[in-house]
Amino acid sequence: MRAPRAPEQRFESLVDALREAILTGRYAPGTRLVQEELAEAFGVSRIPLREALRRLEGEGLVVISANKGAVVRPLSPKDVVDLYELRLALESLALRRAAERFVDLRESTRRRHAEARRAIAARALPTLFRLDRDFHADVAAASDNPHLVAALGAQWSQIMRVMHAYFQVEMYPEAVWDDHEAIVEALAHGDGEAAVNVLTRHLSESRDAILAHLRSKVVT
Amino acid sequence: MRAPRAPEQRFESLVDALREAILTGRYAPGTRLVQEELAEAFGVSRIPLREALRRLEGEGLVVISANKGAVVRPLSPKDVVDLYELRLALESLALRRAAERFVDLRESTRRRHAEARRAIAARALPTLFRLDRDFHADVAAASDNPHLVAALGAQWSQIMRVMHAYFQVEMYPEAVWDDHEAIVEALAHGDGEAAVNVLTRHLSESRDAILAHLRSKVVT
DNA sequence: CTCCGCTAGATTGTATACAATCTTCTAATC
DNA sequence: GATTAGAAGATTGTATACAATCTAGCGGAG
Numbered sequence: 001m002r003a004p005r006a007p008e009q010r011f012e013s014l015v016d017a018l019r020e021a022i023l024t025g026r027y028a029p030g031t032r033l034v035q036e037e038l039a040e041a042f043g044v045s046r047i048p049l050r051e052a053l054r055r056l057e058g059e060g061l062v063v064i065s066a067n068k069g070a071v072v073r074p075l076s077p078k079d080v081v082d083l084y085e086l087r088l089a090l091e092s093l094a095l096r097r098a099a100e101r102f103v104d105l106r107e108s109t110r111r112r113h114a115e116a117r118r119a120i121a122a123r124a125l126p127t128l129f130r131l132d133r134d135f136h137a138d139v140a141a142a143s144d145n146p147h148l149v150a151a152l153g154a155q156w157s158q159i160m161r162v163m164h165a166y167f168q169v170e171m172y173p174e175a176v177w178d179d180h181e182a183i184v185e186a187l188a189h190g191d192g193e194a195a196v197n198v199l200t201r202h203l204s205e206s207r208d209a210i211l212a213h214l215r216s217k218v219v220t
Numbered sequence: 221m222r223a224p225r226a227p228e229q230r231f232e233s234l235v236d237a238l239r240e241a242i243l244t245g246r247y248a249p250g251t252r253l254v255q256e257e258l259a260e261a262f263g264v265s266r267i268p269l270r271e272a273l274r275r276l277e278g279e280g281l282v283v284i285s286a287n288k289g290a291v292v293r294p295l296s297p298k299d300v301v302d303l304y305e306l307r308l309a310l311e312s313l314a315l316r317r318a319a320e321r322f323v324d325l326r327e328s329t330r331r332r333h334a335e336a337r338r339a340i341a342a343r344a345l346p347t348l349f350r351l352d353r354d355f356h357a358d359v360a361a362a363s364d365n366p367h368l369v370a371a372l373g374a375q376w377s378q379i380m381r382v383m384h385a386y387f388q389v390e391m392y393p394e395a396v397w398d399d400h401e402a403i404v405e406a407l408a409h410g411d412g413e414a415a416v417n418v419l420t421r422h423l424s425e426s427r428d429a430i431l432a433h434l435r436s437k438v439v440t
Numbered sequence: 441c442t443c444c445g446c447t448a449g450a451t452t453g454t455a456t457a458c459a460a461t462c463t464t465c466t467a468a469t470c
Numbered sequence: 471g472a473t474t475a476g477a478a479g480a481t482t483g484t485a486t487a488c489a490a491t492c493t494a495g496c497g498g499a500g
Contacts, residue, residue, distance in 0.1 A: 058274070086310075
């Protein structure tokens with residue numbers, strides 16, 4: 001029997017579970033979300049489930065049409081371009097602020113790099129996603145600007161959906177993790193511009209890899 | 221008798237009405253939002269009202285604690301600084317993209333300037349807010365990046381709350397509207413950097429006016 | 441006087457039930 | 471055969487009712 005979880009967190013857990021299912025592609029972009037099915041799957045009634053969908057609608061992960069129901073927000077190639085462009089602007093700001101404060105993320109980044117090497121060898125894509133997300137979450141937090149953290153969190157959710165939809169293990173070469181190390185090295189020396197330069201190239205490469213992959217597969 | 225509004229839009233109307241009440245300060249930051257009262261006020265039952273609150277929670281306008289209820293998200297002086305910093309980054313990106321496309325907003329901006337002169341004379345603060353919001357919404361749309369538009373929309377909602385909480389008519393001198401004209405002039409010539417320069421000063425002045433006003437009034 | 445602990449009232453959380461709407465399938469008409 | 475009308479089923483929207491939780495006020499112990 002499962003512990004019936006402290007009621008104070010029941011709703012947040014529901015939202016987190018649903019969000020995670022969307023980010024990891026278990027409910028892929030465009031998927032119809034039928035209330036009764038989801039309620040059953042998550043062990044709640046439709047009332048709290050509907051509230052959770054409204055929350056995710058506010059976060060931009062779900063689209064709800066009156067009397068038609070909820071759908072996981074679709075993703076197009078243009079979304080990929082737009083998201084990366086926006087993400088670069090947000091993350092650059094985060095890096096500049098973090099650099100001003102000489103934030104040092106070298107230790108945790110090095111640990112993640114080691115773990116990433118093992119994950120690459122094991123071709124454990126979900127682990128790589130998590131490590132990547134953790135790194136960029138650290139950078140966001142280092143900005144000391146909660147509104148920026150929130151905005152980056154929303155963007156990163158979208159990026160996660162893109163990755164789970166389109167990424168291959170091949171898109172996570174060692175170089176990615178070297179870039180992370182270069183970024184935190186620049187941060188530790190207070191050189192925000194150097195960090196931004198690495199990030200700019202880093203994101204371009206990610207984006208182009210995804211777009212190339214898209215072009216090779218989809219005709220639309 | 222009020223027209224019972226097409227059901228397809230009932231929920232969106234409810235959300236819009238609630239959001240507007242929050243943005244205009246009718247429900248000021250920190251205000252407790254009691255479900256039964258709001259449901260009564262907006263002519264719906266608690267079920268759709270709760271969903272609307274969840275939506276606004278996702279948008280960052282409301283904070284909901286389990287079993288304690290909803291509160292209009294509080295605002296601190298640091299929020300003002302953080303929001304303006306974030307807004308500058310987002311709006312700069314929008315200006316650069318708009319400039320690349322040689323978007324011409326001069327006509328509508330000139331019309332708004334004229335209307336603003338009348339509003340200043342009449343000390344019609346809400347009108348000035350609307351005109352300001354409309355201008356920056358136009359700039360956002362000109363970026364042709366829906367994700368950026370959404371992010372800027374969320375930021376602007378917060379800025380509106382700040383303005384309604386702290387702004388005075390004196391903070392809307394003619395110069396503000398001259399800045400808008402200078403920005404669209406630069407845009408029309410494809411000079412994104414010039415537009416960003418004006419915007420940077422524009423936002424600093426706004427922010428500093430608010431902070432000065434805060435320091436003169438509040439001791440916290 | 442202060443600090444607990446308790447009860448009554450207020451408020452939030454959600455299950456159930458039903459109304460409203462949409463979707464799909466069938467069948468009749470042209 | 472294509473098209474439209476209609477009805478049955480599926481699904482969403484919300485009111486009602488009740489359970490769970492919190493809050494405020496009161497009285498007693500220290």
